[in-house]
Amino acid sequence: MTERTQIKAGFMPLTDCASLVMASVLGLDQQYGIELVLSREHSWSGMRDRLVRGELDAAHVLYGLLYGVEMGIGCAATPMAVLMNLSRNGQAVTVSRALAEQGVTSLEALADLVRRSGRRPVFAHTFPTGNHAMFLSYWLAAGGIDPLRDAELVTVPPGQMAGSLAAGHMDGFCAGEPWSGNAVLDGSGVTLTVSQDIWPDHPGKALGARADFVDANPDASRALVAALLEAGRWIDESDAHRAAAAEVLASPAYLNTDMQAILGRLQGQYDDGLGRHWRDPDPLRFFADGDANFPWLSDGMWFLTQQRRWGLLREDPDYAALAARVNRIELYREAALLAGVAAPSATMRSSVLMDGKVWNGLDPHAYAHSFAIHRLAPGGA
Known part of the structure; x- marks a missing residue:
């Protein structure tokens, strides 16, 4: 059967869609014998549905969303594939200026306000099973705030975050750039933490597809991964390339926002909105000599442990077997060889998160059940 050469790929208007956009703009897809047809999506739920229905072949997508679809959380279970990690780091938690002016300029101050007032602050994330929901809940709980009892969590598309914060609809949000940076620039927000301080070198967006698409189009899938590796390498090569990518991303076809709102944090220059600059x-990295792209099994398993922790999964799955099925490590290694990118021989990595807990994928059941604040449903306790 002839494989697809034209691949329709969805993206959300976020800075970390840059590899997908630049692979198309620079013609890197054509170098590998495929043609990317990009489709700007408006919400993660809409992207999920289009991916599942086959209207999209692949997508720049939340890692946790793919695992949620695989497990049938909030939708019919559909076998999915993680082909690569598109980025690492570069998300943020931002609160309203009004809340910051009440003295909430740290997680500790937020926890103190919740304890003293009993008020449940409203925080937005981008999708219930996604990265931002899991990072936000982890961050709140590390400060002693139960995200499901002491706060109200709502879902808002990333492009609407800054505007909703400015309008007073919520107290804060966790989302990808440039929307936290936008909130600081327009004066409505103050960044309290960046995601790399929650989980250093955490996985960002993934390149996701349905499992049946990958199974039917292995050569095209390898070509797509190789082209995106080339694009990530090009972006990370210099600040000049990052500036060029920011200019492309700012255009109406992609993020439709001011280039400077993208460029600062894309180059690692942060302003928290209260006078701190660093x-x-x-x-945010797109390549980092390939370290940012490898689809570690332990990364996928981490999202499952957090979905279990917060009651989205009623039982503990076979974490390792599930991740080995979803994350197409061998296909990634073959694509990396095509692009001249080194790939590790291991499939797990070790990280220390903000609360000092070590995550290495070796005992996911114990890890999921080790947190003082949780919503573990009956089954496997």
């Missing part, structure tokens, strides 16, 4: 040593 250059982050490890901001």
Whole structure:
């Protein structure tokens, strides 16, 4: 059967769609014998539905969303594939200026306000099973705030975050750039933490597809991964390339926002909105010599542990077997070879998160059940 050469790929208007956009703009897809047809999506739920229905072949997508679809959380279970990690780091938690002016300029201050007032602050994330929901809940819980009892969590598309914060519809949000940066620039928001301080070098968006598409189009899938590796390498090569990517992303076809709102944090230059400026040593990365792209099994398993922790999964799955099925590591290694990118021989990695807990994928059941604040449903406790 002839494989697809034209691949319709969805993206959300976020800075970390840059590899997909630049692979198309620079013609890197054609170098590998495929043609990318990009489709700008408006919400993660809409993208999920179009991916599942086959209207999209692949997508720049939340890692946790793909695992949620695989497990049938909030939708019919559909076998999915993670082909690569598109980025790492570069998300943020931002609160309203009004809340910051009440003294909430840290997680500790937020926890103190919740304890003293009993008020449930409203925080937005971008999708219930997605990265931002899991990072936000982890961050709140690390400060002693139960995200389901002490706060109200709502879902808002990323492009609407800054506007909703400015309008007073919520107290804060966790989302990808440039929307936290936009909130700081327009004066409505104050960034309290960046995601790399929650989980250093965490996985960002993934390149996702339905499993049946990958199975039917293995050569095209390898070509797509190789082209995106080339694009990530090009972006990370210099600040000049990052500036060029920011200019492309700012256009109406992609993010439709001011280039400067993208460029600062894309280059690691942060302003928290309260006068603190810093250059982050490890901001949003698209390549990092290939380290940012490998689809570690332990990364996928982490999202499952958090979905279990918060009651989205009623039982503990076979974490390792599930991740080995979803994350197409061998296909990635073959694509990396095509692009001349080194790939590790291991499939797990070790990380230390903000609360000092070590995550290495070796005992996911114990990890999921080790948190003092949780919503573990009956089954496998």
